[in-house]
Each structure stands twice: as structure tokens, then as C-alpha cells.
Amino acid sequence: MSKAPLSDVERIKSASRHLRGTLADSLVDPLTGAIAVDDTQLSKFHGIYQQDDRDLRSERKRARLEPAYSFMIRARVPAGVCTPEQWLNMDRVANLHANGTIRLTTRQAFQLHGVIKRNLKASIAGINEAMMDTIAACGDVNRNVMAPALPALSAVHRQVQADAERLSDHLTPATRAYHEIWLDGEKLDTAEQEPIYGDTYLPRKFKTAFVVPPQNDVDIYAQDLGFIAIVEGGQLVGYNLSVGGGMGMSHGEPETFPRLADVLGFLTPAQLLPVAEAVVTTQRDYGDRSNRKHARLKYTIEGRGIEWFRREVETRAGIKLGDERPFAFAGNGDVYGWQQDDSGRWHYLLFVENGRIVDSGDRRLMTGLREIASRHRGEFRLTPNQNLVVSSVDPADKAGVEELLREYGIENRSQASLLRLNAMACVALPTCALAMAESERYLPDLVTRLERLLAESGLADVPITIRMTGCPNGCARPYIAEIGLVGKGPGRYNLYLGAGHAGQRLGAMLLDNANEEEIVGALQPLFERFAAERRHDEHFGDYLIRGGLIREVRAGREFHAATAA
Amino acid sequence: MTSQAAGSLALPLDTTQSDKLAAAVDGLTPAQLTWVSGYAAGLAAAGSPGDAVLIPAADSSPAAAPQDTLTILYGSQTGHGESVARGLKDAAAAKGFSVKLQSLADYKPSALKRERLVSFVISTHGEGDPPDDAELFHEFLLSAKASKLDGLRYAVFALGDSSYVNFCQTGREFDGRLEELGAERLLPIVECDIEFAAEAEAWSGDIVERLPDLMTAASSAPRLRAVETAAQYDRQRPFTATVLTNQKITGGRSGKDVRHIELSLADSGLSYEPGDSLAVLADNPPQLVADLLQHFGFAEDTPVDADDGQKSLRAALSEEFEITAPSLGFLKAWAARAESEELNRLLGPDRQSELAEFFATHQIIDIVRAYPAEVAADEFTGMLRRLAPRAYSIASSHAANPDEVHLTVAVVRYEAFGHSHEGAASTYLADRLGEGDTVQVFVEKNPRFRLPADDNAPVIMIGPGTGVAPFRAFVEERAERGAGGDNWLFFGERSMSEDFLYQLEWQRFLKQGILTRLDVAFSRDQAEKIYVQQRLRERGREVYEWIENGAVLYVCGDSKRMAPDVNAALEEILAEHGGLSAADAAAKLKELRRAGRYQKDVY
Numbered sequence A: 001m002s003k004a005p006l007s008d009v010e011r012i013k014s015a016s017r018h019l020r021g022t023l024a025d026s027l028v029d030p031l032t033g034a035i036a037v038d039d040t041q042l043s044k045f046h047g048i049y050q051q052d053d054r055d056l057r058s059e060r061k062r063a064r065l066e067p068a069y070s071f072m073i074r075a076r077v078p079a080g081v082c083t084p085e086q087w088l089n090m091d092r093v094a095n096l097h098a099n100g101t102i103r104l105t106t107r108q109a110f111q112l113h114g115v116i117k118r119n120l121k122a123s124i125a126g127i128n129e130a131m132m133d134t135i136a137a138c139g140d141v142n143r144n145v146m147a148p149a150l151p152a153l154s155a156v157h158r159q160v161q162a163d164a165e166r167l168s169d170h171l172t173p174a175t176r177a178y179h180e181i182w183l184d185g186e187k188l189d190t191a192e193q194e195p196i197y198g199d200t201y202l203p204r205k206f207k208t209a210f211v212v213p214p215q216n217d218v219d220i221y222a223q224d225l226g227f228i229a230i231v232e233g234g235q236l237v238g239y240n241l242s243v244g245g246g247m248g249m250s251h252g253e254p255e256t257f258p259r260l261a262d263v264l265g266f267l268t269p270a271q272l273l274p275v276a277e278a279v280v281t282t283q284r285d286y287g288d289r290s291n292r293k294h295a296r297l298k299y300t301i302e303g304r305g306i307e308w309f310r311r312e313v314e315t316r317a318g319i320k321l322g323d324e325r326p327f328a329f330a331g332n333g334d335v336y337g338w339q340q341d342d343s344g345r346w347h348y349l350l351f352v353e354n355g356r357i358v359d360s361g362d363r364r365l366m367t368g369l370r371e372i373a374s375r376h377r378g379e380f381r382l383t384p385n386q387n388l389v390v391s392s393v394d395p396a397d398k399a400g401v402e403e404l405l406r407e408y409g410i411e412n413r414s415q416a417s418l419l420r421l422n423a424m425a426c427v428a429l430p431t432c433a434l435a436m437a438e439s440e441r442y443l444p445d446l447v448t449r450l451e452r453l454l455a456e457s458g459l460a461d462v463p464i465t466i467r468m469t470g471c472p473n474g475c476a477r478p479y480i481a482e483i484g485l486v487g488k489g490p491g492r493y494n495l496y497l498g499a500g501h502a503g504q505r506l507g508a509m510l511l512d513n514a515n516e517e518e519i520v521g522a523l524q525p526l527f528e529r530f531a532a533e534r535r536h537d538e539h540f541g542d543y544l545i546r547g548g549l550i551r552e553v554r555a556g557r558e559f560h561a562a563t564a565a
Numbered sequence B: 001m002t003s004q005a006a007g008s009l010a011l012p013l014d015t016t017q018s019d020k021l022a023a024a025v026d027g028l029t030p031a032q033l034t035w036v037s038g039y040a041a042g043l044a045a046a047g048s049p050g051d052a053v054l055i056p057a058a059d060s061s062p063a064a065a066p067q068d069t070l071t072i073l074y075g076s077q078t079g080h081g082e083s084v085a086r087g088l089k090d091a092a093a094a095k096g097f098s099v100k101l102q103s104l105a106d107y108k109p110s111a112l113k114r115e116r117l118v119s120f121v122i123s124t125h126g127e128g129d130p131p132d133d134a135e136l137f138h139e140f141l142l143s144a145k146a147s148k149l150d151g152l153r154y155a156v157f158a159l160g161d162s163s164y165v166n167f168c169q170t171g172r173e174f175d176g177r178l179e180e181l182g183a184e185r186l187l188p189i190v191e192c193d194i195e196f197a198a199e200a201e202a203w204s205g206d207i208v209e210r211l212p213d214l215m216t217a218a219s220s221a222p223r224l225r226a227v228e229t230a231a232q233y234d235r236q237r238p239f240t241a242t243v244l245t246n247q248k249i250t251g252g253r254s255g256k257d258v259r260h261i262e263l264s265l266a267d268s269g270l271s272y273e274p275g276d277s278l279a280v281l282a283d284n285p286p287q288l289v290a291d292l293l294q295h296f297g298f299a300e301d302t303p304v305d306a307d308d309g310q311k312s313l314r315a316a317l318s319e320e321f322e323i324t325a326p327s328l329g330f331l332k333a334w335a336a337r338a339e340s341e342e343l344n345r346l347l348g349p350d351r352q353s354e355l356a357e358f359f360a361t362h363q364i365i366d367i368v369r370a371y372p373a374e375v376a377a378d379e380f381t382g383m384l385r386r387l388a389p390r391a392y393s394i395a396s397s398h399a400a401n402p403d404e405v406h407l408t409v410a411v412v413r414y415e416a417f418g419h420s421h422e423g424a425a426s427t428y429l430a431d432r433l434g435e436g437d438t439v440q441v442f443v444e445k446n447p448r449f450r451l452p453a454d455d456n457a458p459v460i461m462i463g464p465g466t467g468v469a470p471f472r473a474f475v476e477e478r479a480e481r482g483a484g485g486d487n488w489l490f491f492g493e494r495s496m497s498e499d500f501l502y503q504l505e506w507q508r509f510l511k512q513g514i515l516t517r518l519d520v521a522f523s524r525d526q527a528e529k530i531y532v533q534q535r536l537r538e539r540g541r542e543v544y545e546w547i548e549n550g551a552v553l554y555v556c557g558d559s560k561r562m563a564p565d566v567n568a569a570l571e572e573i574l575a576e577h578g579g580l581s582a583a584d585a586a587a588k589l590k591e592l593r594r595a596g597r598y599q600k601d602v603y
């Protein structure tokens, strides 16, 4: 174990009496819109981030006012599935207490922004009214468990979804603090146990996903823990286990890097919980608790070696992993529009630009989805690409849904280019405290410029993934997009190219700290060459590597090696 | 150092004189130097050095036999009346008469029956209420307890402001009641508007002229006194201060625009204490001037009479005359000119509250628009009062900000009668002054709103809205002094996120332990409206304990609703937690007030 002192967050967790801290007092302090500094760490475990409107920061400071504090609430949606009632409830809370928008996240969860402190409790209680909660949506625990959004094979899909939900339940913290603080639950004695996590939980956030090839929509390689469904003869026989993926890094700190997960071997559905728990507890016991920038599972594995890790997991789970089974991925984006599953039900995958549910002009997403939800008898699925599926529509109801999509101007617009449909931006400014540059508010404009260039080069029909984040944390998984843009300063981005279209290869940096002109200037000639030299069905990222235009990154630890080709 | 000081003083002196002076003051302590400067000023004030020794004793001189003494009693909130009273005292003393000057706060009402000759100087505040220091005396005088005053001769100098409905109300009450009690009126009451300097001088002249007939000249041993030597600025000689900061301190979504204004006092010699106000001489809003010109069809260069000769109408309306807040005089003149039944009815008896409401909601332009009349330019300006300085509670401690003075100004801007309106001074400060611009100001002393002399005494400060301004000065001052006393602030506004004036500073003072407690009431942050008085009640037990432990109570801000509501809450707290009847609680609060343990600065 490391001899360096524990990080401050470890002190806070351990003194928190299972995540209680002084949250209850913080909530009623009338002199500030903020909560106590230590509590800002604990609130995350309850799905709540303290933020402030960064657009107003300097103005308010000059006005001798504290920052315009508000809170972001993240509601867990295991496997991304929610009922129409839950949707309507989220819509109600968003309008009543938040900024009137809903944000679908890159991990298939809901976020509400702009909730002020005195409305927090009512918001959390409101969310819980529809049997949805926010516990462990953030914090040093297992986060929202992801599962594929499109049920190509619905029987298999249902099983995978059930496994995802089962695992999600299994890894939810046991503390009653959440109920006490937010739901006026009875105060229990704090000698309660956290059977899996222990008193100080995990060293860092932990992310789990399930995937059903060939679509890698969940980006399995970006996850700490992944289960790749192996379907043989139409039956789910088990999963390939993947471990040690993650995106986050820090500019200028090469010891931090994005890393793709390793596939360790095969397991049966029955071995799922023991193996998952073994991975979690190994990370709990061996993860770095002194340096939070080095605390994710990916660094634990890098440090001790993948074979050590396999042995540790097998010992703890009491099983031996089978050999990895073959599988192949086609892409990490979403497949838009109507699809029918093997039971005859219909699913409409709806494009939601950057996951923001809001009425804007003729495109009245918020209202339209409220209308759909109030009639819909199936369910909704949040996709890992920030989109939404109106799912399980009875054939008899399909026309009605189509009608509403048209009426509110929200059907996937024919004019949305392939680039835009494959674009993703993280939230960034003005709410994200860590943003260094714009993202959600800016990517749509950049896409408008780039889609024109692509059309001019005759590439309008080629799907290219483009993702932007406001900082190197990588919330929109930009390092595995064919065009990755990572904020470095206002109006400045690092440009990464050459990633795999299915998220199976990391990109490499082409430009450092570039502005829009430099970015467009670099991409234009590459688009032109790609158009001229493209092989049949070749993806942009693959072409750049084949052509030697970009260095191929074979492993996360090579990510920062000398740039470009 | 010393010769340098003398050298810089030397302008009106020849070399020999300057050398003598330098030698005379060499080695004196600062306190001694101050005394000497006062001595010299005293000599100057007395006209010639020879007369100076005749300047008689100061306020504290033992009372001479009543018939030999002129007693001057004053009630004054912002110091105007006090300055008039001192003026009379100095004038009488200069002629060698024995004078006794006293604030009504320090005067035992029952002593009045032994007086023979009293001059009263009294202002009106609130809504026709006496100034704080005269409250108890006023109550006594008007009550049945007041005894016959057959042997008394008196004169009343009343200060007021004719834009208030109850113009010089308290003065009138004094004058009428004294007569009722059998006293003999020496001079008719003088009812003074905000311009009082000339009338005050004439009045003291009148009185001093009669003194030889009224009493025998005093022959008590002369004593020297030091006159105040701090640089004196006043309305006639304001200081020109430079704006250092003009910062909006409400949030972007606030319904209010409140400014934090910092002015430089560098090289002014001007000093102030926490509790004082700063008077600002402002120009009127240019748009309003233009609107008035346009409304009447006056040419902007029409010459009109102004204080210092003739001026263009535009200049006069901008700088000379009050054109926002109407005065009673204006309303009467306009009602007559416009032959308006409605206005005349409003001016009739028993319409006090309607009239007050009318003043609070109408500017002059609203009146001339609603009740039109044709007037010539000089006729119109003849109806107007001179533009009055506006007072702003000083929001800084001089000790903590040696060369600066800070204000907290709520900008008056509103829509009414289909037009946008502005207040004169607040928009002058907020909109028409930028950093580096200059503004004319002077300090208005407020000796009845002072931190306790005892640094260990606890204080409770109740200051919603801009009423918090002097408490920023208080807290800064106590921090600067290292005062050990506990400080409890009650603040209120509409919304926490947008209107929490000086939020970051209070948070810092709390963290540093300088502010002991802070309770806030944000009226619009929840379904039901919550104000400071409610917070006071909620904390009633602790408030009571603080009072029992010697806390001094301060209230600043709105006089119409807040101050009376807070007063009622305090009475309730004394009753509930002190086990007193309502009447006893009210009496106890009055007693606290008399003892200077409950001070108000409300407007």
C-alpha cells in the first residue's frame, strides 16, 4: 500500500458517518446558497453536485455577492430504462425546481441543473416519488450501470437489462443516510454496515456497463468494468469480462491518460455478481487512496499488471474465467429512427442534440415528450449517446407517436447531417465547475461548419464520430471519437484524430491548444484526402492510421507519446 | 518638522510672526496642538483677541440663576437644529450673556417650570414626529402631566421640510402647547424649510437684541473653550470628492439596483464617525429637465433668477431647483394656478394621509401633467424650492478606510403614469457619475447614532435594505478597534441570491468572529413574506438576553413600515420574555431609548 498520506476526500468520507456529514445543517444555513465545503464531496454520493453559474462569477464577485450557487442533480436510471410516469415526474421536477430543462447524459442518466439549495430537498423527494433515486449517481461508488439502448434481439436484450439492474442493485450503497436527509426517513443508528464498500467506499468513481455487439453504443472500452454479451444460437450464454477502461486525464500530466479496457475472459450469467464484486473489492483494497488523479481502476491495473489483477479477481470470486469468446463491434454511435424488435414492437430512436431536452423555436422537445409520455404505454430508453428511444411502441400506437413527433417538430430532422447525428458534447459551461472551454453551447456551431466541408468533399454519407469536451476529463468520451476536441482554454481545444469508429482505438493528438480556424484548417485537407483515397466503407479514423497521417495509439500509456505522424 | 509646519502655515504671517509661532508650538503634543488651534480659532471667532477672554463657559457650565440665563433647548436628529441652537448660543455668549445649551434628551421635563427664558429649536421627523432626542420631552409637554408655565417666556424655531405633509409639526405643537400652558410667546414661531441658515441668523439676532431687556448681563468668570477645528464643510462649502467606485451590488435578476459608491476624501481633512451621514449635492436627471422644458414649451435659454444671479432655465432646472419631489408650497401654488378643485380638496383639512400618499407617489412633473396650467418660466421656478442635498448613511469606517467614504445607494427608478421616473440624487450617483468624476458632499453628524463607547458592550443592529449601510461602518470600526463586544446583525431584503447586500463581507466577518450572529429575512424566497421583525420575534429569548446583558439596539432604514414594526416586535419581546405588561414593556423600551440603548436612524 502507498505510504503517501490519504487524500482529503478520504478523511471526509471516513468522518462522514456513512455519507451524512453535516449535510442536514448545510441545507438550512440561510446565509449562503452553498453547502459546507466538506459536504460538497459527500453530496455527490447522493447524486448532487454543487455548481455555480460561471457566466456570472466575476460579475457577482464585484457585486460582493457569493457565486450564483445551484445544484445539479443526477438521477440514476439503471440500463437507461424509465417509465412514462417517471418521465413525466422528471419533467415536473425540472419545471418546478430546476431550470426547466432535462439533460440526458452520456451514461444514460438524467440531470437537472440550476436547482437552488432551498429547493433541493423537494426536488430529491419529487424524483423519488416516481420510484427513481439519485443515490450513487455520483461519488466514489459504482455509478449508473449502462446497457444497450436498442433491443435488436429483445429476448437477449431483456436478459442483459435484467442483469444490469441486478448488478446495479447489488452495488448500491447500503447507507440509510440518503433516506434520512432527503426523504425524512427515520434516523438509524450509524453503526450500519456497508457490506461491499466498507466505511470509506471506493478510492474513486467506478463505472460499469453491459453491451450487446455489434453496436458498442455504451463504449465498453471506456468502462472500469464491462460485460460484453456473448450470444450463441440466439441465446445469451454469458459475458466477456472487460476491466480497466477510463477516459479522464489532466493536461500537462502525462502520468494521467485515457485507457481502453482489457478483455480478461469469459464468465457465465451465474458468475456475474461474484465476479463484479471481486473486481469492485479488489479496487477498493488496492486502489490509490492518496492521489485522486491516480485512483481509478485503470491505474491500479497499469501499476500491478493485468495478470495480477486476473488472479486477484479469480481468487476473490472463487471461479476461473473462461477464454475470451469472439465478438465484433461496428460502431459506437446510435442507430436512429424506427426499428422493430423480434416481438413486433417498435422503437424510435430520437435525436436529442447534446442530450438537452428543451423547447427551442419550432422544436419543442420538452413539451412534445411530455405529450408523448402522457400517452405512451411502453417505456423510454436513454441512450449512451445522449439520445432517447421511445421504446416498446405497440404497432397500433406507432402512427400516433409519429403524429406527435411531427406536431412538436422533433422527429429526426432530415437536415441533421450524419456528422451531427454522430456528435456528442459534454455539458461544460456555464454549470460545470471543471470546464476550461465551451462544449455543449459551441459544438453545434462547429458541426455546422464542418458538415459543410464534408458535403463539399462528397463525404456527407460517411458517418464520422465527433465529440467535444470542455476539459480533459472526457465526459463525452472524446478520445474514442474519430474527431476528438478537448477544451484547454476559452476557444481553445486539443484536436485528437485516428480513433476507431467503434471506440476500439484511442485517437492521437494532432493540434495542441488550437482555435477554430486552426482546427478547421487542419481538418479540411484531411477530409479532402480521405474523400480522394477512401477505400470502400473505410472509416475516417482507420484511413488516417492506414495513410500514416496519424500515429496509432496502441495503449493508454502511449497516449502522450510524441504527437501525430 | 515643526518649523516646516509653521512654514506651511506662514502665508498670512510675516517672518517674525511665523518664527514666534514656531517657537511657541515647538514640542507640543498633538493634543496640545489641537487645543492651541482651537484657542486660536476661538480668538478669531470672538472678533478680536482682546474680546476672546470674554467667551463664556461651554455647555457644561454650572447653571446660572434662571433669570440671569438664556436656556436654549434643542431637539435635532441630523444636526441642523443643533447647529442653529449653537449659533444662538455663540451669538448670545459673544455679547456676554449667560447661556445654557442643552439637548432635550438630557433635559428633565419637569425643570421647565423653573425656567424664565427658553428658546426652543426643534425639527420634525418621521411623519410629523419629534426627533428622537425630543421624544420624551414632547410626550411630557403634550401630556396632562405638564404643569402651568406662567413665568416662562419662550421662542420656537421650527425646522422642517415642506415636501412633508406635516410641515414643522413638532415645532407647531411646542409653540401652541407652551402658550396653552400659560407661557408668554416672545417671538412668533419661525417655520423653516430646508433652507434655514438665513432665518436662523435673523432669529438669533432678534433674540440677542432683546436679551438686555430680558435679563441682566452675566459676569461669570470667563473661560476659554476650544472650538471644533476639524475641516468644516457644509452645504455652502461642500467638499469636492472624487468617485473611486460605482458598483452595482445587487444580482442580475434583482428587481433593485443598489450601488456601492466609494468616494475619495484625500486631502480634505474631512472626518466622520460611524453613524454619520454624507450629504450629496446632486444635479437633476437631464431627461426630466428636458421633459419639463418640453412640457411647458419653455426655451432652454430663458433667463431666470437663481441664487447667484441669472441663469439659463436649463441650468437652473438642472442645478438650482428641486424638480423631482414636490413641496407643500409648490403644491399649494400649483393648485391655485391650475385652479384645480381636486388639488385644493387634497390640501384641505383632514386629508393628511391622502396628501402623504400623494407626495410619496407624485413627482412635480406628474402634477403639472395631470393638472395642466399655463405658466411663465420664472413663475414656475418661483414655485420651486432650492434643490436639497440628499443624505446617505455612511457605510464605511473612517478608521478602516482612512481616505475614503462609502455609501450604499438604492437607485430610485420606476414607472408611473405611463412614464419612467428617476430620483434626482440616487440616479446622479448611479448613472451620471463614473470613476474619476467628482461630487460635492459634506458630512452630517449624527451624534445620536453611535457605537457604544464601551468596546465590550454587545450591539444588536437591525438594518434591512440600505438600512444595513451604517452597520457595515459599525462592524468595520469594531474590527479596526479590536472591540471585544458581540455584534448581532439582522438583515432583510427580497431575495438571498440577488439582494443580499455585502453578502461576501458579512460571511467573512462571521468567519473571522467579528460578526457574532447574522439573521436574515428574505421576503420573497418563500411563499409567505418574512421580514426582520419576524426573525427578531423568533430569536426573542436571545434578543432579550442580549438586552439584559447591556446590548445597545440600533435600527436603520425605512421609517414608514419597518421601524414601527420592529419597535412593536421589540416591545413584544420585552413583554414576553421579561414578563411585563404591554404598557410596561413599552415604557421599558422608551427608557432604553432615553438611555441611548435603543438608537434609530430611519428615513
Ligand code: SRM
Pocket: A049, A051, A072, A074, A104, A105, A106, A107, A108, A109, A110, A111, A137, A143, A144, A205, A207, A219, A222, A245, A246, A247, A248, A249, A296, A355, A386, A425, A426, A427, A428, A431, A432, A433, A434, A473, A474, A475, A476, A477
Ligand atoms: C453529464 C456528463 C456529461 C454529459 O454531457 O452527459 C458528465 C458531467 C460531468 N462530469 Fe463526467 N460526466 C458524464 C460522463 C462521464 C464520462 C463518460 C462515461 O462515464 O462513460 C467520463 C469518462 C469516463 C471516465 O470516467 O473515465 C467522465 C469523466 C469525468 C471525470 C474524470 C474522471 C477521471 O477519472 O479522471 C470527472 C472529474 C472527476 O471525477 O474528478 C467528471 C466530472 C463531471 C462533472 C460532475 C463535473 C464535476 O465533477 O464537478 C460534470 C458535471 C457537468 C454538468 O454541469 O452537468 N467526469 N464523465 C456525464 C454524466 C454521466 C452520468 O450520467 O453519470
Ligand SMILES: Cc1cc2nc3c(=O)[nH]c(=O)nc-3n(C[C@H](O)[C@H](O)[C@H](O)COP(=O)(O)OP(=O)(O)OC[C@H]3O[C@@H](n4cnc5c(N)ncnc54)[C@H](O)[C@@H]3O)c2cc1C
Pocket: B078, B277, B324, B325, B326, B359, B360, B361, B362, B363, B390, B391, B392, B393, B394, B408, B409, B410, B411, B412, B414, B416, B422, B423, B424, B425, B426, B427, B466, B467, B469, B601, B602, B603
Ligand atoms: C438620514 C438619512 C439617511 C439615508 N440613508 C440612505 C442610504 O444609506 N441609502 C439610500 O439609498 N438612501 C438613503 N436615504 C434616502 C436618500 O436620502 C434619498 O431620499 C433617496 O436616495 C432618494 O433620493 P433621490 O434624490 O434619488 O429621489 P428624489 O429625487 O428625492 O425622488 C423621490 C421622489 O420620487 C417619488 N417616488 C420615489 N419612489 C417612488 C415610487 N416607487 N413610486 C412612486 N413615486 C416614487 C416620490 O415623489 C419621492 O418624493 C437616507 C435618508 C436620510 C434622511
Ligand SMILES: Cc1cc2nc3c(=O)[nH]c(=O)nc-3n(C[C@H](O)[C@H](O)[C@H](O)COP(=O)(O)O)c2cc1C
Pocket: B075, B076, B077, B078, B079, B080, B081, B082, B122, B123, B124, B125, B126, B127, B128, B129, B131, B159, B160, B161, B162, B164, B165, B166, B167, B168, B169, B193, B194, B559, B602, B603
Ligand atoms: C426621515 C425624515 C422625515 C422627516 N419628516 C418631516 C416631517 O414630517 N415634517 C417636516 O416638516 N419635516 C420633516 N423632515 C425634515 C427635517 O425636519 C429637516 O430635514 C430638518 O432640517 C432636520 O433638522 P434636524 O437635523 O435638526 O433634525 C424629515 C426629515 C427626515 C430625514
Ligand code: SF4
Pocket: A426, A427, A428, A429, A432, A433, A434, A435, A436, A439, A469, A470, A471, A472, A473, A474, A475, A476
Ligand atoms: S468533460 Fe470536463 S467540462 Fe465537460 S462536463 Fe466533464 S468535467 Fe465538465
